[in-house]
Amino acid sequence: MGEFELIQRYFARPQAASPAVALGIGDDCALLQPAPGMQLAVSSDMLIDGRHFLSTVNPAHLGHKALAVNLSDLAACGARPLAFTLALAMPTVDEVWLAGFSQGLFALADAHGCTLVGGDTTRGPLAICITVFGEVPKGQALLRSGARAGDDLYVSGTVGDARLALEAFRGTVSLPQAVFEAARARMEQPTPRVALGQALRGVASAAIDISDGLLGDLGHILAASQVGARIDTSIAIKLLAARADYSWADSSFDSKWALECVLAGGDDYELAFTAPPAQRQAVQAAADSAQMLVTRIGVIEQEMGTRLVDQYGAAVTHAYGSFDHFA
Amino acid sequence: MGEFELIQRYFARPQAASPAVALGIGDDCALLQPAPGMQLAVSSDMLIDGRHFLSTVNPAHLGHKALAVNLSDLAACGARPLAFTLALAMPTVDEVWLAGFSQGLFALADAHGCTLVGGDTTRGPLAICITVFGEVPKGQALLRSGARAGDDLYVSGTVGDARLALEAFRGTVSLPQAVFEAARARMEQPTPRVALGQALRGVASAAIDISDGLLGDLGHILAASQVGARIDTSIAIKLLAARADYSWADSSFDSKWALECVLAGGDDYELAFTAPPAQRQAVQAAADSAQMLVTRIGVIEQEMGTRLVDQYGAAVTHAYGSFDHFA
Secondary structure (H helix, E strand, C coil), X not given: CCHHHXXXXXXXXXXXXXXXXXXXXXXXXXXXXXXXXEEEEEEEEEEEECCCECCCCCHHHHHHHHHXXXXXXXXXXXXXXXXXXXXXXXXXXXXXXXXXHHHHHHHHHHHCCCEEEEEEEEECCCEEEEEEEEEEECCCCCCHHHCCCCCEEEEECCCCHHHHHHHHHHCCCCCCHHHHHXXXXXXXXXXXXXXXXXXXXXXXXXXXXXXXXXXXXXHHHHHHHCCEEEEEHHHHHHHCXXXXXXXXXXXCCCHHHHHHHHHHCCCCCCEEEEECHHHHHHHHHHHHHCCCCEEXXXXXXXXXXXXXXXXXXXXXXXXXXXXXXXX | CCHHHHXXXXXXXXXXXXXXXXXXXXXXXXXXXXXXXXEEEEEEEEEEECCCECCCCCHHHHHHHHHHHHHHHHHHCCCXXXXXXXXXXXXXXXXXXXXXXXXXXXXXXXXCCCEEEEEEEEECCCEEEEEEEEEEECCCCCCHHHCCCCCEEEEECCCCHHHHHHHHHHCCCCCCHHHHHHHHHHHHCCCCCHHHHHHCCCCCCEEEXXXXXXXXXXXXXXXXXXXXXXXXXXXXXXXXXXXHCHHHCCCCCCHHHHHHHHHHCCCCCCEEEEECHHHHHXXXXXXXXXXXXXXXXXXXXXXXXEEEECCCCCXXXXXXXXXXXXX
């Protein structure tokens, strides 16, 4: 099967009705036309075999995740998904893999009305590069730079379970089947918080998606906003979904371990965001409209750096890192 | 050196003044704002070590080429470059390589006022994925689908020399040093025909850039336009720049070989385009304004398929292919 037949069979689909997509797949360029008053939000992520996923992963899950991590960037700036391009390098043409990958990819794309408008296919070590486009009203994008001292610090959903699944794959922790499957679904099929991100426009003061770990990604908000943060670890630790039921935890898994997953685990693709205390009702309303749980885990402070405290306000020492592909 | 220091050192630059780039590098998304009445042209290409370039290539040339092949897609639809994202997978952090790569990349980007607005870096087998953005007045993009029977068929510049260089690298042809260096520059540092593409708006009826070979890429215009073409090989063969001086050619290089390079060689990134005969003066004016040579090599016909003829109109038999990553 040649390159063009491959594209035709697995990636060409009827043109979407979206008015923002003036021309889709099949020419030298796609043509996008944001509505008047809208800015185009753009993000690009590359997933590499052995770095971002295990080669044994279900290809439908991989197709889902490759788009999900990009949609998560749109969510973090409050943009509505419009379209994406896909560049795909594959060692061979594996039709079973392609069928699964494209099914997982398009299921998520369709759920968000996000149209594949172009890309590239080539032979090479498995690599997936997606660039995603969304629209956001001019001046309303959620940025990393808007956090102010006194703002509340929130996290959506649950975090740390993707890291827990990775550790189970690595054999450093042993989990009952049901706990493992739930954590594995978080790692392999993250849900981008697209509706929440849009609902937080005009409410949150800053936002980011958690891909490399809560502390590390929060650090980008703090650096861009020139502020610091204090986090209540007694609240944060509850964000690990797998910890809701302790019955499985044995001596290989203690509170420090759970906190490591929550604070330094990556791959959850939840949102970390800040908002002034006056916006607490608006934050809850945004969460309700997106049918999401949000948890207030701390506060933004003038003093730079991140301080972890227990429920009594006493300092908790830590040395949690953030994922870095080259460190 | 970590991921963020790497980006800071080699890829972060002062924000451009372009009004179309509302937000550049450093947040979850970049924000683009095409001018009123403009559409955003988008194209994405991935370059893989060993497939699209030799690992020994000068990194500055590779940085140039990675962006050039994308700018060439903008040229083919007549768009003005605005911005691009870069996703880069590297096996190790090689500072000499990064310095060269970024220098070559930004030299070309600056020449076209094209701003790096975001991307991704990760560890992995060397792979470069660039997505490029340009703007084009609504409804004026050059498409593949506009060729009509009776239109003239043109090619810009010279083609086939990139393929000649590849064959010299492979050892199938032996070239004098000066001829080799000139051909190698065409392969490693192609020039995207950005000014010509924009000058052809409202003049050309269809256009494409020649990346996989003239016949193959012309085939996309013919398929999209539901027409055929006739090419005068006695004119086409003159498009091989290296053939201007025959003195180097020995028995290993005959006319059939030269025609193979012209018709089936890839990697030249010239434009193939069509225009009605009534536009001949306008085509020449567009070429003059872009300081480019353009050559009329044939004609579009109702009958599907491509017919090669000699200067007397007699059929030339051929079996030239087009580059296909999976065939």
